Amino acid sequence: MSKEPILKVSGISKSFGGIKALNDVSFDVHAGEILGIIGPNGSGKTTVVNCITGFVKKSSGHVFFRGKDISRKPPHKIADMGVTRTFQIMRPYYSLPAYKNLVVPLFSPRAKRTGGWRGGGRLGDRNTVGIDILEEIGFERDSYVPYKLAATLPTGYLKRLELARCLALKPEIIICDEIFSGLSMSEIASMVPLIERLQMDGITLIMIEHRLRELFRVTDRIMVLNFGKKLMEGHPKTVMANEAVKAAYFGSQTVQEVMDHA
Amino acid sequence: MTLPSEQERKERIDRGIKIRSDSIYAMMSHRELSYLTLPRLILIVGMLMIPLVIPSMYWQRVFTISCIYALLAISFDFLAHYVGLVSLGGAFFVGTGGYLAAIANTSLGLPPWLTVPLATLVGGGLCTLLLLPCLPLRGVYFAIVSLMYPLFLARVIEALDILGGTDGIMGIDSFPNHWVEQYFIICILLLILFGARRLVNMDIGLVLRGVKDNDQAIRASGISVTFYKSVAVFIASAMGCLSGACLVHIYMWSGISQFALDFSIIPIAATVIGGGGTLVGPLLGCLILVPISELLRDFGTLRIVFYALILVAFIIFRSEGIMVYGQRKYHQFERWIKY
Ligand SMILES: Nc1ncnc2c1ncn2[C@@H]1O[C@H](COP(=O)(O)OP(=O)(O)O)[C@@H](O)[C@H]1O
Ligand SMILES: [Mg+2]
Numbered sequence: 001m002s003k004e005p006i007l008k009v010s011g012i013s014k015s016f017g018g019i020k021a022l023n024d025v026s027f028d029v030h031a032g033e034i035l036g037i038i039g040p041n042g043s044g045k046t047t048v049v050n051c052i053t054g055f056v057k058k059s060s061g062h063v064f065f066r067g068k069d070i071s072r073k074p075p076h077k078i079a080d081m082g083v084t085r086t087f088q089i090m091r092p093y094y095s096l097p098a099y100k101n102l103v104v105p106l107f108s109p110r111a112k113r114t115g116g117w118r119g120g121g122r123l124g125d126r127n128t129v130g131i132d133i134l135e136e137i138g139f140e141r142d143s144y145v146p147y148k149l150a151a152t153l154p155t156g157y158l159k160r161l162e163l164a165r166c167l168a169l170k171p172e173i174i175i176c177d178e179i180f181s182g183l184s185m186s187e188i189a190s191m192v193p194l195i196e197r198l199q200m201d202g203i204t205l206i207m208i209e210h211r212l213r214e215l216f217r218v219t220d221r222i223m224v225l226n227f228g229k230k231l232m233e234g235h236p237k238t239v240m241a242n243e244a245v246k247a248a249y250f251g252s253q254t255v256q257e258v259m260d261h262a
Numbered sequence: 263m264t265l266p267s268e269q270e271r272k273e274r275i276d277r278g279i280k281i282r283s284d285s286i287y288a289m290m291s292h293r294e295l296s297y298l299t300l301p302r303l304i305l306i307v308g309m310l311m312i313p314l315v316i317p318s319m320y321w322q323r324v325f326t327i328s329c330i331y332a333l334l335a336i337s338f339d340f341l342a343h344y345v346g347l348v349s350l351g352g353a354f355f356v357g358t359g360g361y362l363a364a365i366a367n368t369s370l371g372l373p374p375w376l377t378v379p380l381a382t383l384v385g386g387g388l389c390t391l392l393l394l395p396c397l398p399l400r401g402v403y404f405a406i407v408s409l410m411y412p413l414f415l416a417r418v419i420e421a422l423d424i425l426g427g428t429d430g431i432m433g434i435d436s437f438p439n440h441w442v443e444q445y446f447i448i449c450i451l452l453l454i455l456f457g458a459r460r461l462v463n464m465d466i467g468l469v470l471r472g473v474k475d476n477d478q479a480i481r482a483s484g485i486s487v488t489f490y491k492s493v494a495v496f497i498a499s500a501m502g503c504l505s506g507a508c509l510v511h512i513y514m515w516s517g518i519s520q521f522a523l524d525f526s527i528i529p530i531a532a533t534v535i536g537g538g539g540t541l542v543g544p545l546l547g548c549l550i551l552v553p554i555s556e557l558l559r560d561f562g563t564l565r566i567v568f569y570a571l572i573l574v575a576f577i578i579f580r581s582e583g584i585m586v587y588g589q590r591k592y593h594q595f596e597r598w599i600k601y
Contacts, residue, residue: 075481076484076485077484079483080484084482091476091478091482092476093472094475095471095475096471096475100468103465104469105484107468107485108483108484109485110484126465165482165483169483
C-alpha cells in the first residue's frame with residue numbers, strides 16, 4: 001500500500017451546534033479497493049459522506065482526491081470530478097419515470113465529457129442510455145419497471161436508482177450510504193455481485209453498512225466509527241475481535257453471528 | 263364527522279384512447295390523431311377567432327390585455343411548478359421590460375419590432391442579474407426579493423424624478439394598427455405557450471423539474487443548481503419583460519404604474535383558477551379573471567373583495583384548477599369502488 005491513495009481524508013471534524021458529530025477522523029482509500037465503514041446509529045457515518053462530497057461544510061480538516069484538495073469545493077464540483085455518492089434516504093425525482101431520472105445526470109457536464117455515447121445530441125439518446133444503465137443495474141429491460149414513476153417504485157429499485165445515478169456520471173469513486181438497508185435477503189443477494197462487478201470495472205467504493213455479513217463478503221478492509229471518532233481500521237476479522245468494537249456494538253447479536261461467519 | 267357506512271373511494275382509469283395515443287399507434291388512426299390534436303386545435307383556432315367575434319374595440323383591448331397577463335401567468339406557472347421558485351416578480355418584469363422598450367423607442371428611436379425583442383433579452387438579463395444573489399438560497403427569499411424590486415424601483419423613479427418621474431415616458435410609438443397589435447400578441451402568446459410546454463419535456467426541462475423535485479440529487483449529479491435556476495429565471499423574466507414591452511406600445515406610455523402589484527398578483531390568481539402546472543391553465547385563468555376585473559372596475563376598491571371571493575371559492579371547490587380538472591376528465595374515467 002505504498003501508492004498514493006485516491007482519496008485522503010485528513011483530520012475532519014464537524015459539529016452541529018454543540019454536538020460533535022465527527023472528531024478528527026482520518027483515513028485513506030486506495031484506487032480499486034472497497035472500504036467498509038461501520039458504526040452504531042448516530043456515530044457519524046453519513047456525516048463523513050456529507051463532508052467528503054461537500055454536502056455539509058467541515059468544521060476543520062481536509063479531503064484530497066488524487067492529491068488535490070477538494071475540501072472547499074461545492075457538491076456539484078466534487079461530483080463533477082467523479083466522486084459520487086448515494087443517499088441513505090433515497091432521493092429520486094419522484095415525479096419522473098425511472099429512466100427519465102437518469103436523463104438528468106446524463107445531462108451533467110461530466111456525463112457530456114465522459115460519455116462515449118454523445119451522438120449528435122438528439123433527444124432520444126439520453127433516454128436509451130438511461131434504460132441501458134438501468135438494465136445494467138438490474139431493472140428488467142423488457143418489463144414496465146424502467147418506465148414506472150419513481151414514486152411507485154419499491155425500495156429495492158430506488159436503491160438501485162441511487163446507484164444508477166452515480167454510474168451515469170462514469171464515476172471514479174462511489175460512496176454508498178447504507179445501500180443494503182431496507183432490502184430483503186434475496187435483494188441483497190442480487191446486489192452483491194453488482195458491487196463486485198463495479199469493483200472489477202475499476203471503480204473505487206466506500207460502503208457504509210449495517211449489514212455486516214454482506215459487507216464482509218465484498219470488502220477486506222473496514223473502519224469503525226463510534227461517537228464521531230475513528231475506533232480502528234483493518235481486516236474485518238481483527239476488527240470484530242477487538243474489545244472496544246464489541247463494546248460499541250454491545251447488545252447487537254450481529255457481532256457473534258458475523259464472527260462465526262467471517 | 264360521520265363515517266360512511268361503506269368505505270368507498272374513487273378509482274381513476276386512463277381511457278383506452280389515451281393509452282393508445284401515448285404509443286406509436288397514434289400515427290395510424292384518425293381517431294387517435296384527432297384525440298391528440300383536437301384540444302390544441304381548439305385553443306389555437308379559438309384564440310385567433312376571439313378578436314373577430316368580439317364586437318367592440320374596448321373589449322378587444324381587454325382581450326389583448328388578458329393575453330399580456332397570460333404571458334405573466336405562464337411565466338409564473340413555469341417557475342413555480344417546473345423549477346420550484348415562487349415568484350412575485352410580475353411587476354418587476356413588466357416594469358423593467360416596459361421602461362427598457364420606452365427608452366429604446368423614445369431615446370434611440372427604435373421601432374416596436376426592435377424594441378420588443380431588445381427589451382425582452384436585455385430585460386431578462388437585467389432581472390436575472392438582480393435576482394442572482396437570492397438564487398442559491400432556499401425558501402421564501404426569492405419571493406420576497408422579487409416583490410421588493412418593483413416597490414424599490416418605483417420609489418426611486420419617483421424620488422429622483424428620472425425616466426419621466428411620476429408623469430412617466432410619453433409619446434411612445436404604437437403598433438401600426440390594432441389588428442397587428444392583437445395578432446402579434448396572440449401569436450407570441452401561443453408560441454411561448456407551446457414553446458414552454460416543449461421546454462419542460464426536453465432534457466434541460468427535466469433538469470429544471472429535478473431542481474424542484476430534489477435539488478440535492480441535482481448536486482449529486484454534478485449539476486449546478488444555481489446555474490439552472492438562473493437559466494429558468496432568465497426565461498421567465500424575459501417572458502415578463504416581453505409583456506411589459508408590449509404593454510407600453512399598447513398604451514403609448516410608460517409609467518410607475520407598470521410596477522403595480524396587479525402584475526404580480528393577478529397572474530398568481532389566474533394560475534390558481536386555471537390550474538397550476540398545466541401552462542395552458544394560467545392562460546385560461548387570465549381570460550376569465552381579467553375581463554371580470556374590468557366588469558368590476560365600477561366598484562373601485564371593492565373589486566378586491568370580489569377577487570378574494572372568487573379565489574376562495576376556487577380554492578375550496580376546485581382547488582386543482584379548471585385545466586387539471588378538464589385534463590383529467592378528458593384522459594380518464596372515474597368510478598366508485600368499494601374497498
Ligand atoms: N444536519 C444535522 N443537523 C444536526 N445534527 C445532525 C445533522 N446531521 C447529523 N447530525 C447529528 O450528527 C450525529 C451523526 O449523525 P449521522 O452522521 O447521520 O450518523 P449515522 O449515519 O452514523 O447514523 C447524530 O448525532 C446526528 O443527530
Ligand atoms: Mg446514516
